[in-house]
Amino acid sequence: MKKKVVKSLLISVIAGSLVFGLTACGGGSGKSEDTKKDNGDKVVLDVINYHVGTDYAADYYEYLFEEFQKTEEGKNVEFNFEEIPTTDAYNQKIKLLISSGDLPDIVFNGGNNITELAAKSGKVADLTPYFEKDPEWKALFDETSLEFNTVDGKIYGVPVSKEISYIYYNKELFEEAGIQAPDVAYATWDEFFEACDKLKASGITPLGMDTADSGWLTNLWMSALIGTNGESGNEWMNTMYPTDFNIPEVEEAAEMVQKMFQEYTTADAIGGKYDPMATHFFNGEVAMFPNGPWMIPDFLETEKAPEGFYDKVGIILMPGNGMEMVPTPGDMVGATEKEKIEAAVAFLKFETKPENQIKALEMTGLQPVSNNLEIPEELTKSNPLMAQVLELQNKAEVTYGQNQAYWYQNTIDTFSTELPELAYGNITPKEFCKKLSESAAKNQE
DSSP states (O other): OOOOOOOTHHHHHHHHHHHTTTGGGTTTTSOOHHHHHHTTTOEEEEEEEOOOTTOTTHHHHHHHHHHHTTSTTTTTEEEEEEEOOSHHHHHHHHHHHHHHSOOOSEEOOOSSOOHHHHHHHTOSOOOHHHHHHOHHHHTTSOHHHHHHTEETTEEOOBOOOEEEEEEEEEHHHHHHTTOOOOSSOOSSHHHHHHHHHHHHHTTOEEEOOOOSTTOHHHHHHHHHHHHTSHHHHHHHHTOSSOOOOOSHHHHHHHHHHHHHHHHSBOTTOTTOOHHHHHHHHHTTSEEEEEEOGGGHHHHHOTTTSOTTGGGGEEEEOBTTTEEEEEEOOOBEEOOOSHHHHHHHHHHHHHHTSHHHHHHHHHHHOOBOSSSSOOOOHHHHHHOHHHHHHHHHHTTOSEEEOOHHHHSOHHHHHHHHHHHHHHHHTSSOHHHHHHHHHHHHHGGGO
């Protein structure tokens, strides 16, 4: 569900990998027999890693891999990496391997909820016994997070964070348009769109949106429109695997999304991917951008944003004091040999240690999956935006899920492919919702 930019340095590396057929990773299947033999008694875990380059968590995962190998559980473990530097390419790769290949020994969560797909393929390990044998580890997770990663009564995923999202806004552009941002959120969507109209009248593009690669930004807008639309809309947006999209709250949201494309976003949003849309926000070309705290480190990264951009950013909740808040699909184990399964589980335990959850918050903005962790005072001093996020979480009056967490994968794909048709007016909001319903229904056949 988190998005990022790709470092140009990786292009030559990737090209070389393609030329040589990813020989270090067994032709890209995620398994490498040669590497296992060469390392003698070492346990070699194959990993497809998308946390590389300028990924928001690249440095953190480099730290995790290195530090794990210094522990008693990890001293005899080596990692055999295949690097795929975008979540979208990674998700496509994993889905392909679920259907027709061998999964890597550690299967990272790529944002999309593929837990059920992977579990029912029989290619990921049942982790329930490992949780039951270690009550202290299990106690780090609330029931909702574990239930979210459970299929047919068995736990298959280890959640590493909770996901939240809200609105970033450019304080300079708001001032230029004569807008005073609310302290917490616009009380209603009508007030929000009034602000959009003022921005537009001042020659400022109000919103960041997209359609390609699952339409992440547009998904956040639409999820908020549904999730803050009364009790029934909120209940629907908190439902796993919905199949009926032709209900008033969803159709109204689709109608507003169509309007947002036609009146309030950039010309390249239709067909656009996340990365160039984020660049628009960094460059001061759009005033508001939906996303989560993992984006905060990008505001300080001069390869992405102009120097001083961090100080221009403010944060508000979605209208109606709404905020997406969902457990995340967890990391899974694709290993089949007992020794490798145990080594992979040991890594996942290390990844979710309380101190590493705090480390992830400091380095990446990932919200801890565990409740009541002590947040270092230094963090609030060094990163006031992150402190504001932690404060705003307590002020959210309405929380809801979003489609990449709660919808069937094929319905997420339909959402992305049909968004341009909706945006151009080639289909009506009702027709758009009907296509989503038809897509979801295929999972019931």
